[in-house]
Amino acid sequence: MVLRLSFFFSFIFCLTISGQRLRLTHIRVGFDPIFTATMLYPKLDTYKYQIDYHNYECFFELIGPYRISLIGEFGQTWVSMNVLSNRQIYSGKGSYGRIGFNFDLSKPDKNHEFDLGWRLGYSNTDESALLIFKGEYWDNELTKNLVDRNSSFIWGEILLDFKFRIFPKKESKLKDLWVGTNLRVRLNTNKNDQPGYKTQLIPGFGLNTSSTISPGMQFSLFYTIRLNRGVVHRAHHLNHNYEIIEKNHHVYKIKHRKSDANEVDRE
Amino acid sequence: MKTHLFLILILISLTYTCTVKRDNSEAFYLEFQGITSGSEPYCFDQIYGINRPNWQELCTKRGQSIGLPLNINQDSSIFVFVKGAKKDTIKTKYLRYIDSNENSYQLILDKYKIYYSTFDSLKCFCSPSDTNYCSNRNGFKAFIFL
Numbered sequence: 001m002v003l004r005l006s007f008f009f010s011f012i013f014c015l016t017i018s019g020q021r022l023r024l025t026h027i028r029v030g031f032d033p034i035f036t037a038t039m040l041y042p043k044l045d046t047y048k049y050q051i052d053y054h055n056y057e058c059f060f061e062l063i064g065p066y067r068i069s070l071i072g073e074f075g076q077t078w079v080s081m082n083v084l085s086n087r088q089i090y091s092g093k094g095s096y097g098r099i100g101f102n103f104d105l106s107k108p109d110k111n112h113e114f115d116l117g118w119r120l121g122y123s124n125t126d127e128s129a130l131l132i133f134k135g136e137y138w139d140n141e142l143t144k145n146l147v148d149r150n151s152s153f154i155w156g157e158i159l160l161d162f163k164f165r166i167f168p169k170k171e172s173k174l175k176d177l178w179v180g181t182n183l184r185v186r187l188n189t190n191k192n193d194q195p196g197y198k199t200q201l202i203p204g205f206g207l208n209t210s211s212t213i214s215p216g217m218q219f220s221l222f223y224t225i226r227l228n229r230g231v232v233h234r235a236h237h238l239n240h241n242y243e244i245i246e247k248n249h250h251v252y253k254i255k256h257r258k259s260d261a262n263e264v265d266r267e
Numbered sequence: 268m269k270t271h272l273f274l275i276l277i278l279i280s281l282t283y284t285c286t287v288k289r290d291n292s293e294a295f296y297l298e299f300q301g302i303t304s305g306s307e308p309y310c311f312d313q314i315y316g317i318n319r320p321n322w323q324e325l326c327t328k329r330g331q332s333i334g335l336p337l338n339i340n341q342d343s344s345i346f347v348f349v350k351g352a353k354k355d356t357i358k359t360k361y362l363r364y365i366d367s368n369e370n371s372y373q374l375i376l377d378k379y380k381i382y383y384s385t386f387d388s389l390k391c392f393c394s395p396s397d398t399n400y401c402s403n404r405n406g407f408k409a410f411i412f413l
Contacts, residue, residue: 087372131365131372135336135337135338135339135340137316137336138319138336138340139319140338140339140340141339141340142339142340142363142374146372
């Protein structure tokens with residue numbers, strides 16, 4: 001866990017250095033507070049409880065002077081759950097990643113953002129399932145191993161992402177802390193091709209149901225690292241034909257500007 | 268700001284999932300029923316499986332049976348009935364298998380048979396009737412004439 005976190009932060013540091021050379025304006029680094037909070041739960045007794053779920057997820061977003069930003073999301077899941085009226089104990093441990101991009105749909109605003117996003121997800125999980133029948137009086141149980149294997153999945157996602165600055169006052173020390181939530185539609189491509197035992201929970205995707213479309217919702221808490229100040233954000237939206245300049249916490253809007261972004265940046 | 272916090276609270280509450288406690292014990296019984304001449308119940312001092320504690324139900328009469336749980340980890344169960352100085356034994360045998368379909372797995376006990384009994388008169392009642400075995404998914408009935 002510590003090793004993975006240190007790897008993640010090293011990765012973000014490298015992104016920050018290279019991002020400045022790539023003329024990126026911001027890098028967002030964050031995590032899903034709801035999923036990650038499950039890591040704090042004590043391990044439950046799977047005989048008494050239906051599901052014991054632990055997950056953490058973190059992400060980064062590379063933002064340039066345009067409306068499209070690149071996203072990478074990574075996480076790991078542990079699950080142990082009772083299915084079929086506690087007769088079956090399913091255990092899975094897997095990691096997942098999603099890459100994609102967001103398109104900013106909203107008017108340029110310093111404190112809000114509304115995005116449409118696409119993701120391509122991949123996960124790999126080690127899973128096992130044990131069938132258990134318990135005999136109370138005789139104090140014994142009959143067990144049968146149903147599956148013990150490694151499985152991989154790939155899927156696509158479309159999402160609507162809304163995020164806002166938690167402390168919008170410019171004198172606040174936490175002004176770069178943002179919170180967001182998104183609604184996702186996950187489109188699974190290969191889960192129904194699985195032979196034999198059906199995977200119960202796909203890391204990063206969710207419960208494996210018979211439907212090929214799976215809705216979902218996620219939260220995010222993230223910090224924005226500013227790389228290049230005073231650059232131009234070009235508005236490519238049809239209804240907002242202007243550019244926005246963000247400099248020293250002030251937003252300047254220039255309508256129908258034809259000059260190139262780099263020209264303004266050199267001023 | 269307050270609107271934002273309210274929105275967060277609403278969304279968090281939407282993602283809250285309940286944990287459900289369920290019983291996971293299996294129940295296959297030898298329904299043991301005493302057929303007495305009168306209406307008074309016939310009570311044993313002790314009824315127990317081999318190496319197991321005393322069963323809580325000890326009395327039986329016509330129409331009132333004692334449900335003795337079968338051992339699902341073996342192909343047989345032995346029960347001991349104690350009344351005063353007299354001790355009787357029943358050994359049942361059965362076939363165990365796991366039935367499955369696309370959505371469920373079920374343990375099945377079938378082809379029950381009283382393999383051995385020291386009772387003077389004991390008879391199995393089965394449905395469907397079979398001279399060698401009883402076929403019933405939840406267990407079977409044995410009647411003793413007291």
